[in-house]
Amino acid sequence: MTAAPHVPQIRLYQDWLRTQHGRSFNAYGDLWRWSTTDLDGFWQSIWDYHGMQSPTPHSAVIQERRMPGAVWFPGAQVNYAREVLRHADAAHAAGMAAIISDNERGEVREMAWPELRRQVASVALTLKSLGVQRGDRVAAYLPNVPETIVACLACLSIGAVWSVCAPDMGTAAVADRFRQIEPKVLIAADGVHYGGKPLDRSAVVQELRGQLPSVETLLLLRTPYATSQLDAETDWADAIARDDAAVADFAPEWLPFDHPIWIVYSSGTTGLPKPIVHGHGGIILTMYACGLHNDIGASYSANNFGERFHWYSSTGWVMWNCQMGGLAFGATVVLYDGHPAGSKDRPDWAVLWRFVAKHRVTFFGAGAAYFTNCMKAGVSTAECGDLSRVRALGSTGSPLSEEVQRWGSEQFRAAGAEDIWWCNISGGTDFCGAFVGGNRELPEVPGQMQCRQLGHAVEAWNEDGKPVIGEVGELVCVQPIPSMPLRFWGDEGNARYLSSYFDTYPGVWRHGDWLRVGEDGGCIIYGRSDATINRQGLRMGTSEIYSAVEALPEVIDSMVVDLEYLGRDSYMPLFVVLRPGVALDDALRAKIEGAIKTSLSPRFLPNDIFEVTEIPRTLSGKKQELPIKKLLLGQPIEKVVNKEAMANPASLDWFVALAARRAEAVAPAL
Secondary structure (H helix, E strand, O other): OOOOOOHHHHHHHHHHHHHOOOOOOOOHHHHHHHHHOOHHHHHHHHHHOOOOOOOOOOOOOEEEEOOOOOOOOOOEEOOOOHHHHHHHHHHHHHOOOEEEEEOOOOOEEEEEEEHHHHHHHHHHHHHHHHOOOOOOEEEOOOOOHHHHHHHHHHHOOOOOOEEEOOOOOOOOHHHHHHHOOOOOOOEEEOEEEEOEEEEEOOHHHHHHHHOOOOEEEEEEEOOOOOOOOOOEEEEHHOOOOOOOOHHHHOOOOOEEEOOEEEEOOOOOOOOOOOOEEEEEEEEEEHHHHHHOOOOOOOOOEEEEEEOOEEEEOOOOOHHHHHHHHHHHHEEEEEEEEEEOOOOOOOOOOOOOHHHHHHHHOOOEEEEHHHHHHHHHHOOOOHOOOOOOOOOOEEEEEEOOOOOHHHHHHHHHHHOOOOOOOEEEEEOOOOOHHHHHHEEEEEEOOOOOEEEOOOOOOEEEEEOOOOOOOOOOOEEEEEEOOOOOEEEEEOOHHHHHHHHHOOOOOOOOOEEEEEEOOOOOEEEEEEEEEHEEEEOEEEEOOOHHHHHHHOOOOEEEEEEEEOOEEEEEEOOOEEEEEEOOOOOOHHHHHHHHHHHHHHHHHHHHOOOEEEEOOOEEOOOOOOHHHHHHHHOOOOOOHHHOOOOOEEOOOHHHHHHHHHHHHHHHHHHOOO
């Protein structure tokens, strides 16, 4: 039997708007303009379209239309866990799993919707028995496994505030985050398997317990990877064991719309990481709006064999929240716990593609750097199994180059599949959403994002604070959205919150990215605005230089910074990581310069090219352009970067030495 044609979620929403409210739009741009000017009408439509309920009515959609401090849906009560678990009966009846998980050892587990509901209830009741009340913080030190999703939903269901760090983070980085929020309970795994190796984390858990005096209870997930037995007040196996009348009768509590849902953290280049507090209602609504763009639908839709959603992420990246959000659409979320390239000793960039084929994933998302590495490694997706179920590839974390997107599309065409749809998005941990993203009904231009997202009044502003089209400008959001932070935890007078987003344009969110909005509404992100190259009055995003340089087969990775001095020409060094056996000789230097000249302009030729072993990156894979820029401008390393928030802190040593050499060379001239 031939499956019915796929109808995009954004088309279904527009059909509903027309039939239920008589609203029709000739083009997406018209729909977007309505959604960003009639905030009441748009966000109420998202509430209604997704069938959200509240035991008490809301008196308005947005009561105070200001940033920060907008008040949304006053009087309404919601719960994120309710939005997830309401799908349990229908999805289970259709034979769909809630969670499918796999790991480096090939251990596959499948959790049915009724079992998800039972475990969430059991853990929630366990937490209540431990004294956890509304507003108490529950910290988690857990990998990307089903237990983490269960723990999160259990916390949210009783009004506790969730916060998670991944076990690949350093002990100090985790402690710096959790100490600020004073958790009552710590849920932790005593080990993980990552990069082809079992890793004992029991000593880290014990150290964390000692550094978090607010923790009254350790709830321990025991694994085969720990070599010693930790003492814990409660074991995970006991926490999920209940299956009695109380579990059967359990339902997530109704909470005020703006009740805190979780605390996430900025990457924090200086000082302590910013603990960002979001609210239940805002996250739910923004998640549903994003779902229209990501084209994520119910797993039991009549025209769909079953939505299987995978976005590769660690629990320390906001894309883990996005991955879990698939459950709120009735989709099956498919988790992979492990390194995306196998192991450092034997890299294998086809691991995730085989995983996606094995589990019949329909939506496969990852960081842009992952797809770039696959291209450079020569991965042939045709050799990875049956990928015919994949209908969408998601990319975020950094700009996806035109070359990489074309490579990915060609991989699917070579395998005999129809053209794949790329859902390229850009947003942030700051508001747990996307400002620009995809629309399956719009034309695709490789290297671009298709549109600004509904309800998100995003503009590119020039130096005069005016919106521009077809030019690169500061990415700003000129209207509030529901998922903007409620506050930063412990931020007296909102000082850090205001300085983070509203110091440049009071009352307007400045995100810190360079954005170009095209005449057709398509968008390109050019990297962080404070790391942009400005040569002879011409601005250029660093991503464009990377696209030119990293297209060369000899170059694995690169980073560029522009060191500007008052009254002097800037100094712009380029750092490259080369393939094994390749030397940075005069011929290769000329080839790199030729690529920049050809793709960009001679204006953007670097003053120097240096070979390095690694490019410094954050835990979520972002290049550390601004910290390296500050370091080379003379600031001390401890002031510009938090090593515990880095994926490869040892990479800094080379740059510290370079900064010292530069300080000796330029000091007399300054």
